[in-house]
Amino acid sequence: MKDIEREILLGFWKVHILHHAGEEPICGQWILNELRRHGYSISPGTLYPLLARMEERGWLKGKSDPAGGPRARKDYRLTLRGRQVLEYIRAQVKELYDEVVTDK
Amino acid sequence: MKDIEREILLGFWKVHILHHAGEEPICGQWILNELRRHGYSISPGTLYPLLARMEERGWLKGKSDPAGGPRARKDYRLTLRGRQVLEYIRAQVKELYDEVVTDK
């Protein structure tokens, strides 16, 4: 099960993250909770570097209260570029679904 | 684009691989071609270790002509365990699709 998560599901979660960040600003803890709610777990050491990477790539933009110190909560939202990426991925998800689930 | 492939699409491709291996025996080249047909590329150095890993995990079973030498073509097919894994993943793909594409 752990194998499947690492090999495949983690990628799915990344899509979820982009999707949610497009609907409302989200922070790391929110994501951890959301996944836990679905019965999964991802460790901080995986999640935060992942978010940082997405920000580097210009998919997300994080903003934290400047008065809150270096580890203040950071809310991420989807950038314009991120929106394009998400659109593109959506098309891929649809393809995958059509082929693997509905057997089109 | 390269970023997206590495970060997300590679996982999708793995699902494709399992799916196809469930329908007919496939070899590495077949996969490389299939992806190229769809406009993507993956290097042998990524694909073959990936297949080896899936075999280790018992998702795939590869068979090559014993008279063909050490680098003979190897055809992979889905194992029983692989079938279970695929079923599980299918459910996840459906969830992802419902949430991210159809916005259910």
Next chain:
DNA sequence: TAAGTTATTACGATAACCGATGTCGTAAAT
């Protein structure tokens, strides 16, 4: 001050990548 919430760091383990190489089968050339 203690507890809760949140993000970051450290670093070993795994996975991904590229390029080059080795092996076989087959068809063409002689």
Next chain:
DNA sequence: ATTTACGACATCGGTTATCGTAATAACTTA
């Protein structure tokens, strides 16, 4: 019938990127 050349496949080696677990640090609130 040999040899040569080529195409199809898998594997290896070295490097970089990503993941995972556990520990840590900074604020906030009680």
